[in-house]
Amino acid sequence: MNSAFPYRLYLVISEANCKGRDIAWVTEQAIKGGVDVVQLREKNKGFKDYTNSALRLKELSDNYNVPLIINDDIDVALAANASGIHVGTTDLAPSLVMQQWPQCNMLGYSIEYIEQLNNDEVRYATHLGISPVFSTPTKTNTVSEWGLEGIATIRTLTTKPLVAIGSMNVTNAYDAIKAGADCIAVVSAICAAEDPANAAAAIRNQIEKAL
Numbered sequence: 001m002n003s004a005f006p007y008r009l010y011l012v013i014s015e016a017n018c019k020g021r022d023i024a025w026v027t028e029q030a031i032k033g034g035v036d037v038v039q040l041r042e043k044n045k046g047f048k049d050y051t052n053s054a055l056r057l058k059e060l061s062d063n064y065n066v067p068l069i070i071n072d073d074i075d076v077a078l079a080a081n082a083s084g085i086h087v088g089t090t091d092l093a094p095s096l097v098m099q100q101w102p103q104c105n106m107l108g109y110s111i112e113y114i115e116q117l118n119n120d121e122v123r124y125a126t127h128l129g130i131s132p133v134f135s136t137p138t139k140t141n142t143v144s145e146w147g148l149e150g151i152a153t154i155r156t157l158t159t160k161p162l163v164a165i166g167s168m169n170v171t172n173a174y175d176a177i178k179a180g181a182d183c184i185a186v187v188s189a190i191c192a193a194e195d196p197a198n199a200a201a202a203i204r205n206q207i208e209k210a211l
Helices: 023-031 047-063 073-078 094-100 114-118 120-124 147-157 172-181 197-209
Strands: 009-013 036-039 068-071 085-088 106-109 127-130 162-165 183-187
Touching: 009 023, 009 114, 023 036, 023 047, 023 127, 023 197, 036 047, 047 068, 047 073, 073 085, 073 120, 085 094, 085 114, 094 106, 106 120, 114 120, 114 127, 114 147, 120 162, 147 162, 147 172, 172 183, 183 197
Parallel strands: 009 036, 009 183, 036 068, 068 085, 085 106, 106 127, 127 162, 162 183
Antiparallel strands: none
């Protein structure tokens, strides 16, 4: 277990992922099922609406002592007093995040090609998102599909905590942890599940088995 990143099940959520149900309800159910870090990802909302959603989830996540990370919007992250931010290769660079937000506790950085690991930006990240492990309809602008072999390769090249994302679910979470991931990030398998708490619990169980 990496003491710098003690999280195991990472929920990535947006209103669109929740199938018409309240985003706070889905998030709370997921936390009750074993999610221990939440990322709000709203690609199509303006600052005001994105911030309002973030503030709702921040109040909720604080009640459970679960950190809230904001996807790719440092202004929203600051406005909501979030725990951190996640950025990709085309977003604000991690070095610039730290310049603008020195107190940022959690800074995730997507790894989409192997050469990034030699990039100076990696050292600013607290954890790395291996994106995507398997191709996914929720993310269409990806460079490569890593697979389990990709996780294993990256594990040999960095000591940073690794978060596996991309079509992760109850059937592959165990194998991803065994391959070298520290944490599993889930979107649809929890957000779209009929019972998000049970879905989260089943995935968490597979993670714990693999550790």
